[in-house]
Amino acid sequence: MNQAMDKAKPTAVALEDATVAFRLADARVYTAVERARLAVAHGEFVAIVGPTGCGKSTLLNVAAGLLKPAAGAVTIFDQPLAGLNRDAGYLFQADALFPWKTAIDNVAIGLEIKGTPRQKALEQAQAWLTSVGLGAFANRYPHMLSGGQRKRVGLAQVLIRDPKILLMDEPFGPLDAQTRQVMGNLLLELWTADRKAVLFVTHDLEEAIALADRVVIMSAGPSSRIIGDWRVELPRPRDIFEVRLDKQFHELHREIWGVLKEEVMKGYAQSTQAGGTN
Amino acid sequence: MNQAMDKAKPTAVALEDATVAFRLADARVYTAVERARLAVAHGEFVAIVGPTGCGKSTLLNVAAGLLKPAAGAVTIFDQPLAGLNRDAGYLFQADALFPWKTAIDNVAIGLEIKGTPRQKALEQAQAWLTSVGLGAFANRYPHMLSGGQRKRVGLAQVLIRDPKILLMDEPFGPLDAQTRQVMGNLLLELWTADRKAVLFVTHDLEEAIALADRVVIMSAGPSSRIIGDWRVELPRPRDIFEVRLDKQFHELHREIWGVLKEEVMKGYAQSTQAGGTN
Amino acid sequence: MSRAALLLCQVLVAVVVLALWQVFTTVPLFGRILLPPFFFSNPIDVFSQIINWFASGVIWKHLAITLWESILAFVIGSALGILVGFWFARQPRVAAVFDPYVKMTNALPRVVLAPIFALWFGLGIWSKVALGVTLVFFIVFFNVYQGVKEVSTTVLDNGRMLGMSERQLMRHVYWPSALSWMFSSLHTSVGFAVVGAVVGEYLGAAAGLGYLIQQAEGVFDVAGVFAGMFVLSAFVILIDMAVTVVERRLLVWRPAAAREA
Amino acid sequence: MSRAALLLCQVLVAVVVLALWQVFTTVPLFGRILLPPFFFSNPIDVFSQIINWFASGVIWKHLAITLWESILAFVIGSALGILVGFWFARQPRVAAVFDPYVKMTNALPRVVLAPIFALWFGLGIWSKVALGVTLVFFIVFFNVYQGVKEVSTTVLDNGRMLGMSERQLMRHVYWPSALSWMFSSLHTSVGFAVVGAVVGEYLGAAAGLGYLIQQAEGVFDVAGVFAGMFVLSAFVILIDMAVTVVERRLLVWRPAAAREA
Amino acid sequence: AAQSKVTIAVGGGACLCYLPTVLAKQLGEYEKAGLAVELVDLKGGSDALKAVLGGSADVVSGYFDHCVNLAAKRQELQAFVVYDRYPGLVLVVSPKHTGEINSIKDLAGKKVGVSAPGSSTDFFLKYLLKKNGLDPASAAVIGVGLGATSVAAMEQGQIDAAVMLDPSVTVLQGSHPDLKILSDTRTQHDTLAVFGGEYPGGALYSTAAWVKSHEKETQALTNAILATLAWIHTHSAEDIMAKMPEAMVGKNKELYLAALKNTIPMYSETGKMDPKGADAVLAVFSEGSPEVAKANIDVSKTYTNSFVEQAKKTTGTGSK
Numbered sequence A, B: 001m002n003q004a005m006d007k008a009k010p011t012a013v014a015l016e017d018a019t020v021a022f023r024l025a026d027a028r029v030y031t032a033v034e035r036a037r038l039a040v041a042h043g044e045f046v047a048i049v050g051p052t053g054c055g056k057s058t059l060l061n062v063a064a065g066l067l068k069p070a071a072g073a074v075t076i077f078d079q080p081l082a083g084l085n086r087d088a089g090y091l092f093q094a095d096a097l098f099p100w101k102t103a104i105d106n107v108a109i110g111l112e113i114k115g116t117p118r119q120k121a122l123e124q125a126q127a128w129l130t131s132v133g134l135g136a137f138a139n140r141y142p143h144m145l146s147g148g149q150r151k152r153v154g155l156a157q158v159l160i161r162d163p164k165i166l167l168m169d170e171p172f173g174p175l176d177a178q179t180r181q182v183m184g185n186l187l188l189e190l191w192t193a194d195r196k197a198v199l200f201v202t203h204d205l206e207e208a209i210a211l212a213d214r215v216v217i218m219s220a221g222p223s224s225r226i227i228g229d230w231r232v233e234l235p236r237p238r239d240i241f242e243v244r245l246d247k248q249f250h251e252l253h254r255e256i257w258g259v260l261k262e263e264v265m266k267g268y269a270q271s272t273q274a275g276g277t278n
Numbered sequence C, D: 001m002s003r004a005a006l007l008l009c010q011v012l013v014a015v016v017v018l019a020l021w022q023v024f025t026t027v028p029l030f031g032r033i034l035l036p037p038f039f040f041s042n043p044i045d046v047f048s049q050i051i052n053w054f055a056s057g058v059i060w061k062h063l064a065i066t067l068w069e070s071i072l073a074f075v076i077g078s079a080l081g082i083l084v085g086f087w088f089a090r091q092p093r094v095a096a097v098f099d100p101y102v103k104m105t106n107a108l109p110r111v112v113l114a115p116i117f118a119l120w121f122g123l124g125i126w127s128k129v130a131l132g133v134t135l136v137f138f139i140v141f142f143n144v145y146q147g148v149k150e151v152s153t154t155v156l157d158n159g160r161m162l163g164m165s166e167r168q169l170m171r172h173v174y175w176p177s178a179l180s181w182m183f184s185s186l187h188t189s190v191g192f193a194v195v196g197a198v199v200g201e202y203l204g205a206a207a208g209l210g211y212l213i214q215q216a217e218g219v220f221d222v223a224g225v226f227a228g229m230f231v232l233s234a235f236v237i238l239i240d241m242a243v244t245v246v247e248r249r250l251l252v253w254r255p256a257a258a259r260e261a
Numbered sequence E: 001a002a003q004s005k006v007t008i009a010v011g012g013g014a015c016l017c018y019l020p021t022v023l024a025k026q027l028g029e030y031e032k033a034g035l036a037v038e039l040v041d042l043k044g045g046s047d048a049l050k051a052v053l054g055g056s057a058d059v060v061s062g063y064f065d066h067c068v069n070l071a072a073k074r075q076e077l078q079a080f081v082v083y084d085r086y087p088g089l090v091l092v093v094s095p096k097h098t099g100e101i102n103s104i105k106d107l108a109g110k111k112v113g114v115s116a117p118g119s120s121t122d123f124f125l126k127y128l129l130k131k132n133g134l135d136p137a138s139a140a141v142i143g144v145g146l147g148a149t150s151v152a153a154m155e156q157g158q159i160d161a162a163v164m165l166d167p168s169v170t171v172l173q174g175s176h177p178d179l180k181i182l183s184d185t186r187t188q189h190d191t192l193a194v195f196g197g198e199y200p201g202g203a204l205y206s207t208a209a210w211v212k213s214h215e216k217e218t219q220a221l222t223n224a225i226l227a228t229l230a231w232i233h234t235h236s237a238e239d240i241m242a243k244m245p246e247a248m249v250g251k252n253k254e255l256y257l258a259a260l261k262n263t264i265p266m267y268s269e270t271g272k273m274d275p276k277g278a279d280a281v282l283a284v285f286s287e288g289s290p291e292v293a294k295a296n297i298d299v300s301k302t303y304t305n306s307f308v309e310q311a312k313k314t315t316g317t318g319s320k
Ligand SMILES: Nc1ncnc2c1ncn2[C@@H]1O[C@H](COP(=O)(O)OP(=O)(O)OP(=O)(O)O)[C@@H](O)[C@H]1O
Pocket: A022, A023, A024, A030, A032, A050, A051, A052, A053, A054, A055, A056, A057, A058, A059, A093, A221, B143, B144, B145, B146, B147, B148, B149, B174
């Protein structure tokens, strides 16, 4: 376990002892994340893995500026974050497409907002839809798409804006293994060409190792903490599929998995106790 | 590839050459599934795997009676299906909890509908929440739960009714690998105790093999067809984790994966062509 | 149900109602006439009055005035309701401060305000438009206000994270999301716009259907009163159809109505 | 904004409006008085009238009658609106057939119908309640109808797959889902219930605030008219608060309002 | 003795023309006559009448002309005591148009306000136009109501003239002492000039059937009104005002007093219907309404003086 922090590159996202608490209906407070300390350098690809309900989405919301931490600070490119994080693109875990726009309009809107002429935005959007394998579905409204198709439209919507920071919450969740790899390679390609800071939440540890520079593990909630931070030293550029055959990959996987498994079982035991921090 | 159909047991769900077509906005028609032929015997666990957007959810909707096939027939326990399939419990791919009910009420409702007294329904619901690891979250409204927690509440909501046919659309999608296994074992346990017909959609081929009696593969859309049907001859009872160490498991996995990979790549190529069957 | 069958059913309903009306106003049941003709006239008289109006052409002038007033009241009232609704929804402080006053204003009996409208807007169409606006505005306002607040948080957050400015959020998120709320209120307020115009005319005017109705009322010509109301209602259906056409166009993106059980 | 600050702002608004009113009705600006006191009275007179009413106690009887009428109109009208709204939404055929007639009825000027209400319901409170009901009903109806149709398809399908009967769907799916639509319409219709009652009284009554207002109007006592309307509005706020309390309770499950930008 | 309950629908209680009905209640005359009377205020005479025809009230206190008008509709109404001997309708020229209009003849082509199209004020206007040799349709009729709306319209000159009633006329006179009045039927002079006799204004009437089946109540009402009329003519305007409910007087006491003084001569001293007046009503309405003209109305059936005469015999009141 090598606590890693690259001092050379500027820090894109830094959470400093961020604690997030939710107020529950009965005036009690649920501390989801406690004193999270995480720095993502510019150009760094960080994957976050953790048991379900530990606070991964919460962490991304904080980095996006959608949630204010109860304590601690958030800095973006060394500036304290006030309000929304304008440098970030966020692919939400839940379905967040605009239901009143067709797939292509949903993608093009990211550019139109910046003032790109509509025609040009549409052309680029079509190109992006094609890259995510939905070139033929441009004129569908979201409700006419399957779960995986919607997710991919969302992916294109975020990527087309070319944000400096990418926040991705289980972006490949509802995709089949094969499409996942295609999308993963697409993401790596983009990231290699124009290094962004990426915060990538996934449940697939292999995927996390295959894609990321660092894998961060969170403990089970409540009061989840960051309990592990591994640097993945596999050579770049990587092919997601082939990298899995690497020996180093397997070692790392086993190491992280050991920690993770224990954590999940702990979390499962904890949250099961009725009358806990409900 | 052994096309399997068990003639001894009664057929719980049978699709006979079911074709599903959607009308698109511009009066064109998109044929999602073509001539699907699938019989699930009572007590059989069938997993459906296929590239994203191929029509898995559509198939479940047909079996549930929510969608009428354009052609072909659906029979449930040898009765033609008219209207809803009252014998089935359906865990939807999308979030379908009642946002105005707490977790425990969401689960208890399945029993209350049948006339179980509220107090008893709540007790059982609490027990179910505990089995899915959410005993401490009973009084949360859905918007206060994480993605994986919501999915598990949905799981409990369906299982508590003890339906004869289980339709599950990526039930473990947003769960971490460890929790997935716990849930998988839970499902198997239930199924073993009181054999149900299960139609289980997943993107995780390993999961499919580990859980199911049969794995069905669909081709890439449009006009997706069922292109493969493997019987999994691994011994029962299985432990999901240990079964993966079995040699037979690996052979089957490799075999199916070969077919599947090819199919996905084909689908990807197809749907990418702009101006296709949009 | 096919369009033809639907139309048939609708006509049937009308026929039955008219027949009952005719019977109840002319034939004594259990020794008495259920609907005294002095108050209810009867369909035949009403229709001959309507035909008379159209044949002689006197109605057109009045109808045109009332329709014009209604449409103005509808358009102005809805536009104001939408604007203020959006504004309040996006400025929770403004909304919180003015909320009780808006509700108080909504409870003012417009009929009592008629002299003030006459004073400010004269006895021409504008005082009637003003009356209609005060009805339409509130109906649309409350719905748009609520509609904007009902926007899905995830979709809204997505819009914000995509970098939308407040104006872009308006256009791409709030507006389309609040549309179905808005149209619901528009369907209600079409009727109220007409009511406003007619009541306004009724309180003081030189022409319009309200004037015709009042004139008929003055000489106890109930057939005339009903005829006026009928003509009115028929035209409301036309305006409402126009609203529905716009609604259909703007809401193409919705899933088709829930599947039948 | 804290509660105290909010209250302060609200009071400030009232003070400013009243001050302007007082100035415009008493001090000539640019050579003329902007709001002729003959039509607008002035706040001091209005308040002395209100105080007078309460001090002498004459108001209580009238207020009680009007409030009672309003509440009845509100409750009956909303209940009917909700029932019919649900019914129509669940019976698309019935809805399709009756749709034009509902819209036509909504466009009938209630003032003209007053004599018929008097005929059917007498000159007591019930004819006023009926007038209020005809206003409230349509506002609630259209919103509930739309609200039921807006239920999320996934949630609805889930309910159906869980084996809910039509009645259970009503209770567990349609009703909670349509609640925010319903409450939006209730906020609008509180005001209209009062308007209905007052207009009813205005058209013919022996007591009630509308009667007071009419009498004041008859002798050109504008202060009395405004005083009546004020008392009315103040009570509308109270009824509306009650509605809000119920709303809060029934809608606890909603995510807190969208986070601030 | 058990009092009989009677509901009287008043066609706009604030109008001074209906004062005797209200005053009788204030003075307790109804109770003295053995009646429990409830007064219900309606927006106008025709609404009051409908309330009676619909059965929600027993007796109308309103303008007699409706009885004639309804006779054409085969509704039998009967007036049994008349408390206004002049109609009180005043044709006033808007202060903004004083220069242009000097006589009724000048009204041709002008906008003239009436309380509502088809109302008594409307018919009065048409009658006057006809009498002055004009086509009754030569003036544009605008409905402006009776209250503040009409005053506003007049003040602003939105209409050129209007047929008004008190207290609106007095209000206008208050702010415009030089108000031009073309015809003032609050006075005996103009009433006689226009109609050639007394012209019945406010009266108590009901359906002929009710009158027939409720002779006792009818008589009691007649007695009460006659007593009130007698009281009015033996007291000053100030006394009368002091008796009226405060809400009806309003805050502007001078205005009320002035209007009342203008109106007092209007109140009948006998309560009796002048048959010539009844004929005049028919003439007025025949002018404006072809339906009335065609209907062959027997005016004598629309009123009865028998109750007034009976009252005189037994009590001696009303015969001054
Ligand atoms: N609005 C809220 N109110 C109360 N608790 C909340 C709220 N949102 C999230 N939580 C709680 O905070 C914890 C973390 O939630 P979060 O959504 O971040 O989990 P996650 O790691 O993304 O899980 P998953 O993998 O299931 O998506 C969960 O236990 C959840 O119940």
